[in-house]
């Protein structure tokens with residue numbers, strides 16, 4: 001089953017300029033889909049458009065067969081999509097636990113079981129639950145951001161550069177956690193500079209450049225593609 005489909009999506013920040021030009025993307029239920037491409041390609045813009053922060057000027061976005069084009073982020077979150085932005089993705093002056101509670105803000109039911117699951121996935125967050133998020137290491141802050149996104153029990157998780165700025169060991173650990181999250185049944189779209197690693201764990205990968213689809217294929221095929229290697233994976 002296709003869980004998310006973007007068809008011919010055109011979007012931008014100012015009326016004169018389209019950043020995304022007829023972008024297409026498909027995610028099958030249970031997949032990890034990685035989006036790679038140079039700086040400024042529009043990768044973050046695509047995630048923002050899927051999550052409703054930017055409204056498409058053209059094209060459609062469907063989630064589980066429902067048209068979600070143009071809906072506001074809170075409506076999209078209620079439908080089962082969570083988003084971890086590239087920057088400013090935690091509240092630094094709030095504790096770890098308060099950050100997780102903020103993630104559940106639109107839930108009226110008891111979210112304790114979900115918080116327990118987040119603490120099981122990231123045991124270090126349980127230890128640090130009373131500490132301010134701003135005092136944590138970069139990797140731990142990224143775990144808080146992902147944990148916050150998981151509080152809504154999403155079916156699809158959008159991750160924008162989760163490994164950015166992290167030490168190599170922490171990068172490896174974050175990628176392992178992403179696979180763990182996927183193994184619980186959550187479909188994932190991940191945007192990464194760390195393109196090689198992102199393609200290794202991807203069922204499918206998309207290359208974007210200058211706001212357009214360049215190529216898409218299985219993660220394995222893209223890794224083996226000589227041109228992709230030379231242009232986007234640093235040789």
Ligand SMILES: Nc1ncnc2c1ncn2[C@@H]1O[C@H](COP(=O)(O)OP(=O)(O)OP(=O)(O)O)[C@@H](O)[C@H]1O
Nearest residue numbers: 013014019037038039040041042043044045046086
């Ligand atoms: N808030 C904004 N207002 C206006 N233009 C923006 C805004 N955010 C991004 N842009 C522009 O949109 C284009 C695509 O940016 P985007 O952040 O989507 O790229 P990206 O592929 O995520 O790049 P990076 O790898 O650097 O994160 C760039 O030209 C950027 O300058």
Ligand SMILES: [Mg+2]
Nearest residue numbers: 043044045086
């Ligand atoms: Mg970006």
